[in-house]
Amino acid sequence: MASxxxxxxxxxxxxxRTSAAAVVLLVLVGACSAGRPSSEELQEGLTAxxxxxxxxxxxxxxxxxxxxxxxxxxxxxxxxxxxxxDAAPTGDAASILAAVQVEVLTTCTx
Numbered sequence: 001m002a003s004x005x006x007x008x009x010x011x012x013x014x015x016x017r018t019s020a021a022a023v024v025l026l027v028l029v030g031a032c033s034a035g036r037p038s039s040e041e042l043q044e045g046l047t048a049x050x051x052x053x054x055x056x057x058x059x060x061x062x063x064x065x066x067x068x069x070x071x072x073x074x075x076x077x078x079x080x081x082x083x084x085x086d087a088a089p090t091g092d093a094a095s096i097l098a099a100v101q102v103e104v105l106t107t108c109t110x
Contacts, residue, residue, distance in 0.1 A: 037081035039064040048083035062108035
C-alpha cells in the first residue's frame, strides 16, 4: 500500500517538474552561451575568407594564442572563431584587437 500512495503523491509530480525544468534550463544555457573558443576554432576563423582578423595559415596558431591571452571577451573571440563579419568589435574590444594585430605582425613571423 505504501507504494500506491507514493504513485499518487503530489511530491512525486513536483520532483518530475523540477527535474524537467532543470533539464530545460541546462539546454537553454548551453545553447545561449558557446563559451570561449579553442585555439583550433580560432585558427579556423582566422584563416576563413570572411575573417574579422585575417592572418596567413602559418601565423594562425601564434595569432590564436595571442588572442586567447588577450583581454578580449569570450563573445568577441567567438565572433572571430565563427568568422562572423556582422559582429565587428567596437570600443575597448576594437582597441584590444588592433593591439593584438600589431603584436601578431611583430611576433608571428617565420
